[in-house]
Amino acid sequence: MDLTPLYISLRASVYATVFAFICGTLAAWAVIHIQGKLRAVADGVFTLPLVLPPTVLGFFLLCIFGTRSLVGQVLLKAGIRIVFDWKGTVAASSVVAFPLVYRTVRAAFEQIDESILNAAQTLGISGWKIFTRILIPSARPGITAGTILAFTRALGEFGATLMLAGDIPGKTETIPIAIWSAAYGGDMNRALVWVIIIVAISFATITAMNLFGQGAKRK
Amino acid sequence: MSIEVAVKKKLHNFNLDVSFTAENEYLGLLGASGCGKSMTLKCIAGIEKPDSGYIRINGRTVFDSEKHINLKPGERKCGFLFQNYALFPTMTIAQNIELVLHRLPAAVRKEKTSAVLSRFGIAELAGRKCTELSGGQQQRAALARIMVNNPGIIMLDEPFSALDSFVKQQVETNLINMMEGFNRTVLFVSHDRDEIYRICDNIAVISDGIICRKGTCRDVFVNPETVAAARLTGCKNIAGYRKTGKQCIFISDWNIELCTAADVPYEKGYAGIRAHYMHKPDDTCLVNCYDFTVKQQLKSPFNISVYLSNSGAAVPIDWEVSINTSTITSDLSLNAVEKICIPPESIMFLTE
Numbered sequence: 195m196d197l198t199p200l201y202i203s204l205r206a207s208v209y210a211t212v213f214a215f216i217c218g219t220l221a222a223w224a225v226i227h228i229q230g231k232l233r234a235v236a237d238g239v240f241t242l243p244l245v246l247p248p249t250v251l252g253f254f255l256l257c258i259f260g261t262r263s264l265v266g267q268v269l270l271k272a273g274i275r276i277v278f279d280w281k282g283t284v285a286a287s288s289v290v291a292f293p294l295v296y297r298t299v300r301a302a303f304e305q306i307d308e309s310i311l312n313a314a315q316t317l318g319i320s321g322w323k324i325f326t327r328i329l330i331p332s333a334r335p336g337i338t339a340g341t342i343l344a345f346t347r348a349l350g351e352f353g354a355t356l357m358l359a360g361d362i363p364g365k366t367e368t369i370p371i372a373i374w375s376a377a378y379g380g381d382m383n384r385a386l387v388w389v390i391i392i393v394a395i396s397f398a399t400i401t402a403m404n405l406f407g408q409g410a411k412r413k
Numbered sequence: 414m415s416i417e418v419a420v421k422k423k424l425h426n427f428n429l430d431v432s433f434t435a436e437n438e439y440l441g442l443l444g445a446s447g448c449g450k451s452m453t454l455k456c457i458a459g460i461e462k463p464d465s466g467y468i469r470i471n472g473r474t475v476f477d478s479e480k481h482i483n484l485k486p487g488e489r490k491c492g493f494l495f496q497n498y499a500l501f502p503t504m505t506i507a508q509n510i511e512l513v514l515h516r517l518p519a520a521v522r523k524e525k526t527s528a529v530l531s532r533f534g535i536a537e538l539a540g541r542k543c544t545e546l547s548g549g550q551q552q553r554a555a556l557a558r559i560m561v562n563n564p565g566i567i568m569l570d571e572p573f574s575a576l577d578s579f580v581k582q583q584v585e586t587n588l589i590n591m592m593e594g595f596n597r598t599v600l601f602v603s604h605d606r607d608e609i610y611r612i613c614d615n616i617a618v619i620s621d622g623i624i625c626r627k628g629t630c631r632d633v634f635v636n637p638e639t640v641a642a643a644r645l646t647g648c649k650n651i652a653g654y655r656k657t658g659k660q661c662i663f664i665s666d667w668n669i670e671l672c673t674a675a676d677v678p679y680e681k682g683y684a685g686i687r688a689h690y691m692h693k694p695d696d697t698c699l700v701n702c703y704d705f706t707v708k709q710q711l712k713s714p715f716n717i718s719v720y721l722s723n724s725g726a727a728v729p730i731d732w733e734v735s736i737n738t739s740t741i742t743s744d745l746s747l748n749a750v751e752k753i754c755i756p757p758e759s760i761m762f763l764t765e
Binding site: 310313314317319320385 | 459460481486487488489491492493495496499501502512513515534555559574
């Protein structure tokens with residue numbers, strides 16, 4: 195059996211998780227510093243990928259990275275192709291995974307006692323040090339949970355990936371797309387194998403997170 | 414070392430409007446919760462931004478709304494001891510202090526950290542996390558973390574309110590000893606009048622966002638001047654009076670006419686009587702002795718609050734009796750009639 199969809203999916207998920215982890219955490223940090231109505235707007239923008247249909251995200255991504263768009267052309271000149279390329283699977287997964295990190299990390303940041311952050315400020319500790327040495331360590335359980343959720347969500351990404359990267363076997367065919375094309379082509383056995391694989395990976399990841407979380411709490 | 418503050422800040426339907434100065438002294442800010450005392454400290458530290466006014470620390474302007482000066486909290490050199498001590502929870506005590514010194518080379522940082530930890534008597538706790546420390550130890554660590562930053566002034570926000578009552582006094586003594594030699598200005602915020610009286614030189618009473626009385630501790634407790642200050646310094650009995658003579662007032666709430674030691678200042682005003690200055694009749698008491706009915710008693714281990722009512726009175730008077738000096742409290746019964754004296758010199762005249 196050809197295992198390239200597993201490889202393509204894992205590659206997309208790992209890259210997307212790294213992207214979502216970095217951007218989601220930074221976005222959460224930025225949003226807790228915003229005051230007033232702008233905060234609600236920023237939060238809305240960052241949460242939108244969670245609630246929009248993946249096809250809508252795929253449409254937006256095509257508009258941004260399409261060969262006829264400005265960004266797409268600049269990237270093409272630099273030799274980077276997103277559309278109908280494995281990098282498209284990364285882009286699509288990143289966008290859907292991002293809000294999961296953003297929201298869990300923001301909630302974890304907001305749980306931190308404000309006087310701790312105020313104390314750090316009055317002691318002259320720089321904003322970046324506060325972020326890296328106080329906020330992130332204090333929010334670690336939330337960041338871990340958000341990152342694992344992001345990984346499993348990236349692994350299951352289908353709609354936006356199909357629109358942006360297409361279904362090119364051996365190149366952009368992720369596990370969800372392999373299931374779809376196998377079932378569509380009447381090969382239910384092949385579809386079933388991939389269904390079992392993706393359920394196993396997702397279940398194992400979430401269970402590991404829960405066991406890890408319990409262990410941390412017991413301490 | 415000095416601080417000058419004059420700030421205004423509007424928050425929803427609360428207005429903070431305070432101005433005071435302090436120089437090489439312990440200034441206590443006494444007030445009920447929500448009166449604006451913590452907000453005042455936050456404005457000074459730069460955590461909150463006042464709407465208008467100025468703040469000068471040791472002659473340096475750290476905030477001035479007209480000159481558009483608003484220094485960041487880290488540039489103000491304010492040592493702020495938070496109510497919950499606000500130690501960084503994921504770090505050890507030593508790491509807490511080292512982070513404050515993060516701009517210094519590692520060797521200097523280590524040396525300064527161990528020096529300050531031994532100065533505060535917590536060298537052996539350096540490797541512990543704050544969750545493993547008692548409240549008193551956390552307070553020492555937090556104070557060490559403040560001192561290592563070499564602050565121009567120190568602000569203590571309800572430093573003992575998170576402690577169990579039986580360790581409070583010891584921690585209080587420790588804090589005073591540790592602060593000794595720190596010849597700077599200290600602002601001490603509390604709702605506990607006894608704490609402030611013990612610790613501070615001067616006191617500013619804050620009520621509803623405004624300083625209603627300022628002075629030395631002794632002065633403010635002897636003569637609170639305003640109703641709010643009287644209440645916050647622990648005066649239980651406050652009621653409106655009407656002048657009936659040069660040294661004579663009638664208090665309708667208590668349906669009682671009282672002689673006063675001082676001349677009555679206004680035709681109408683408020684009178685305050687501290688509950689523990691009232692007593693059973695003795696040789697010294699010639700006036701203001703009345704028969705009261707015992708309406709209710711609240712028994713604490715070492716004192717009893719007795720609510721007394723004169724016939725025709727709308728509001729009872731609170732009389733506080735220490736148990737060890739009193740032989741009669743045990744046989745006080747409900748609705749019993751007691752003759753009680755209110756010494757004329759104990760009557761305070763107050764304004765709204």
